[in-house]
Amino acid sequence: MSTPDAARQTVLRQRLDAVKARIAAGTAAAGRSVEPELIVVTKFHPAADVVLLAGLGVSDVGENRDQEAAAKAAELNADGVRLRWHFIGQLQSNKAKSVANYASAVHSVDRLSLVPALARAAAAALAEGRRAEPLGCFIQVDLDAEPVGTQRLRGGARPGEVPGIADAIAAETSLELRGVMAVAPLGADPVAAFARLSRVSAELRRSHPGATEISAGMSADLEAAIAHGATHLRVGSDVLGPRPVVR
Ligand SMILES: *Cc1c(COP(=O)(O)O)cnc(C)c1O
Numbered sequence: 001m002s003t004p005d006a007a008r009q010t011v012l013r014q015r016l017d018a019v020k021a022r023i024a025a026g027t028a029a030a031g032r033s034v035e036p037e038l039i040v041v042t043k044f045h046p047a048a049d050v051v052l053l054a055g056l057g058v059s060d061v062g063e064n065r066d067q068e069a070a071a072k073a074a075e076l077n078a079d080g081v082r083l084r085w086h087f088i089g090q091l092q093s094n095k096a097k098s099v100a101n102y103a104s105a106v107h108s109v110d111r112l113s114l115v116p117a118l119a120r121a122a123a124a125a126l127a128e129g130r131r132a133e134p135l136g137c138f139i140q141v142d143l144d145a146e147p148v149g150t151q152r153l154r155g156g157a158r159p160g161e162v163p164g165i166a167d168a169i170a171a172e173t174s175l176e177l178r179g180v181m182a183v184a185p186l187g188a189d190p191v192a193a194f195a196r197l198s199r200v201s202a203e204l205r206r207s208h209p210g211a212t213e214i215s216a217g218m219s220a221d222l223e224a225a226i227a228h229g230a231t232h233l234r235v236g237s238d239v240l241g242p243r244p245v246v247r
Pocket of ligand 1: 041218
């Protein structure tokens with residue numbers, strides 16, 4: 001008889017294989033030779049699932065809430081499971097210190113005022129040996145073509161704010177400017193949105209040639225993201241199933 005863990009691992013393996021097959025097909029269809037990196041978004045799912053995913057060869061996981069991410073990262077580290085943790089959620093400046101202890105990269109740098117907080121936190125973590133490398137930073141871009149008033153449905157900096165944020169990150173030795181990130185706007189065509197992101201990325205690279213990465217694409221739209229140059233995909237529900245309901 002199979003244990004619950006073995007049953008769950010079988011489900012995760014099948015779903016992971018299906019997502020990998022979509023990535024391979026999308027990469028071929030886009031005429032690209034290198035597949036984007038897969039970040040499995042484990043938010044709301046238990047640390048036990050992250051352990052199983054690590055056993056299936058997953059190296060990168062994404063989380064969007066500091067409290068949950070810090071607890072899971074601590075649990076996996078204690079078990080000797082080494083993973084790269086990507087922080088992908090809205091980040092309050094007062095959580096920067098915590099995030100710098102476990103995150104390889106923050107994909108959701110959405111405002112200038114977050115940069116000094118991240119830089120200070122990463123510098124302290126480097127100095128105290130709590131991290132070995134600078135904290136990777138992706139600037140989250142708001143792709144809503146016509147924001148409703150000042151409301152930003154999916155979050156992120158306006159494209160016009162990207163250069164200033166990029167310069168601020170690049171000036172910090174404890175941070176590494178890696179590129180841009182976006183979530184396709186709700187109800188809009190992801191192809192058009194990711195095409196815009198690709199133009200924002202090209203513009204950024206004119207002043208920051210090293211900032212080549214594009215974090216885009218989730219379960220529903222990863223093919224569109226691959227077609228427009230995504231280097232990192234953030235896939236949750238198509239690997240882990242529906243997220244448990246939270247109160
Ligand atoms: C939850 C989340 C994802 C994963 O979304 P799925 O639709 O479950 O694949 C990707 N990116 C961000 C920013 C998220 O919050």
